[in-house]
Amino acid sequence: MTDRADTAQDSGLGVFERYLSVWIALAIVLGITLGVVAPGLVEAVAAAEVAQINLVVAVLIWAMIYPMMIGVDLSTIPAVAKQPKGLVITLVVNWLIKPFTMALLAVLFFDYVFAPWIAPEDAAQYIAGLILLGAAPCTAMVFVWSQLTRGDETYTLVQVSVNDLIMVVAFAPIVAVLLGVTDITVPWQTLVTATVLYVVLPLVAGLVTRRMLGSETAIEAFTARVKPWSIIGLIATVMILFGLQGSIILANPFVIALIAVPILIQSYGIFALAYGAAYVMRVPHRVAAPCAMIGTSNFFELAVAVAISLFGLNSGAALATVVGVLVEVPVMLSLVAFANRTRARFPGHSVEREGAR
Numbered sequence: 001m002t003d004r005a006d007t008a009q010d011s012g013l014g015v016f017e018r019y020l021s022v023w024i025a026l027a028i029v030l031g032i033t034l035g036v037v038a039p040g041l042v043e044a045v046a047a048a049e050v051a052q053i054n055l056v057v058a059v060l061i062w063a064m065i066y067p068m069m070i071g072v073d074l075s076t077i078p079a080v081a082k083q084p085k086g087l088v089i090t091l092v093v094n095w096l097i098k099p100f101t102m103a104l105l106a107v108l109f110f111d112y113v114f115a116p117w118i119a120p121e122d123a124a125q126y127i128a129g130l131i132l133l134g135a136a137p138c139t140a141m142v143f144v145w146s147q148l149t150r151g152d153e154t155y156t157l158v159q160v161s162v163n164d165l166i167m168v169v170a171f172a173p174i175v176a177v178l179l180g181v182t183d184i185t186v187p188w189q190t191l192v193t194a195t196v197l198y199v200v201l202p203l204v205a206g207l208v209t210r211r212m213l214g215s216e217t218a219i220e221a222f223t224a225r226v227k228p229w230s231i232i233g234l235i236a237t238v239m240i241l242f243g244l245q246g247s248i249i250l251a252n253p254f255v256i257a258l259i260a261v262p263i264l265i266q267s268y269g270i271f272a273l274a275y276g277a278a279y280v281m282r283v284p285h286r287v288a289a290p291c292a293m294i295g296t297s298n299f300f301e302l303a304v305a306v307a308i309s310l311f312g313l314n315s316g317a318a319l320a321t322v323v324g325v326l327v328e329v330p331v332m333l334s335l336v337a338f339a340n341r342t343r344a345r346f347p348g349h350s351v352e353r354e355g356a357r
Contacts, residue, residue: 021333023235028330031239035246042243052190052305057240058197063233065143065198067226069206070219071153080158086278086287090159093274093295094137095170101269102134103127103178105262114258122316126259129307129320131178134266135171137163138297140198142290144234145297145332147227149289149339156290157203163294164195167302175306190305238329245322252319259323267331271296275339278346285346289339297332300325 035042048055080087110123118126139160146156168191213219242249249256271292278288303321311317 020231020234021330021337024238024329024333027235027239028242031242031244032246032249034239035243036250039247042246045240046244050189050193052308053193053197053301054240054244057237060233060237060240061140061144061198062202064147064230064237065140065202066205067223067230068143068147068151068153068156069202070209070223070226072157072203072206073154073210074207076154077158080155083155083284083287085281085283086155086291087159087162089274089277089281089283090163090291090294091166093270093277094163095166095174097273098137098266098270098295099131099135099174099178102262102266103131105266106130106134109258109262117254118258125311125316126320128179128311129303129315129317130259130262130324132175132303132307132317133263133298133300133321133324135174135178136299136302137167137295138293139164139194139299141297141328141332142294143198143202144230145293145336146290147230148336149293149343150286151290151293152284152286155287157199159291159294160199164191164199167191167299171302179310190302194299194301234329241325241329245326248319248322249326255319256323256326259320260327263324263327264331267296267327268335271335282347285339285343288346289343292339293332293335296335297328298324300328 045056046054106127110118110126115123142160143156145151146153209222210219213222274292274295275288278291283291300321303324304318307315307317307321
């Protein structure tokens with residue numbers, strides 16, 4: 001087998017998925033175009049919202065998550081306790097490092113580096129929005145990135161679940177300390193709705209599907225059939241997200257570019273820290289990749305909801321959280337590609353390949 005073919009097999013991606021970055025780029029362009037030429041359509045999609053969660057996007061994300069949830073085997077959850085390193089890395093990075101490094105970068109850039117171009121009152125708003133992003137690690141999309149890196153489905157579920165439990169008690173205090181605001185109102189409806197939509201319902205559907213299919217062979221065959229729809233859901237989600245924000249992008253390109261700078265540095269820095277720690281600690285790649293992805297991406301629904309409640313719909317803080325949404329997908333796809341290329345450097349690679357075959 002040639003090196004190129006071997007690389008394709010190791011990545012776990014087919015021809016369509018290997019050119020995913022191309023389809024995503026086209027989806028971004030098409031989404032922004034729709035936002036300009038068909039504002040009525042975009043407004044109709046935007047109106048389908050509950051607790052700051054867009055239901056159209058939620059359905060698409062659900063479709064992306066479902067194929068991975070089919071691979072969750074609850075009987076293997078106790079085995080997670082025998083491999084605690086991945087979970088420890090996730091929690092340390094998410095709650096002891098990420099919120100504070102994001103705040104530091106936000107202050108550095110908007111109070112100093114970008115000071116000549118940004119008014120102080122606007123800078124304070126952008127800093128607040130970035131802090132909200134940094135304090136809200138991802139929930140839903142982690143399952144997508146884990147699937148694209150051939151992550152361990154059950155371990156990823158445990159990582160996300162524990163992370164969500166901590167978020168319930170830690171998000172408000174961390175934001176209060178970093179923003180200097182004591183009356184943070186946590187949008188519980190957003191938290192609960194997102195958890196039900198993105199974790200509970202897909203998990204139940206996956207477990208029911210496993211039970212109906214029965215054998216591992218049938219499960220693997222069915223997963224292979226539905227996986228392309230997961231990628232199609234991702235592309236459609238990107239198109240809708242950029243369509244919803246198309247007018248903002250075109251109206252504020254310079255400001256959006258400035259806000260994106262600390263987000264990019266934070267994203268790649270956090271991934272490097274978590275992924276590097278997993279490599280040093282000899283964590284298997286099926287655990288290492290998802291554990292690095294959780295801290296790198298953000299729970300943007302929560303960040304946007306809090307930004308709007310604290311500072312208003314048209315505030316700079318809300319704009320900063322929206323930029324986080326726009327930056328996340330291209331960044332995460334680049335990290336997925338990197339994780340797939342470096343899989344062979346982690347322990348357990350040969351076992352993973354045999355299991356994939």
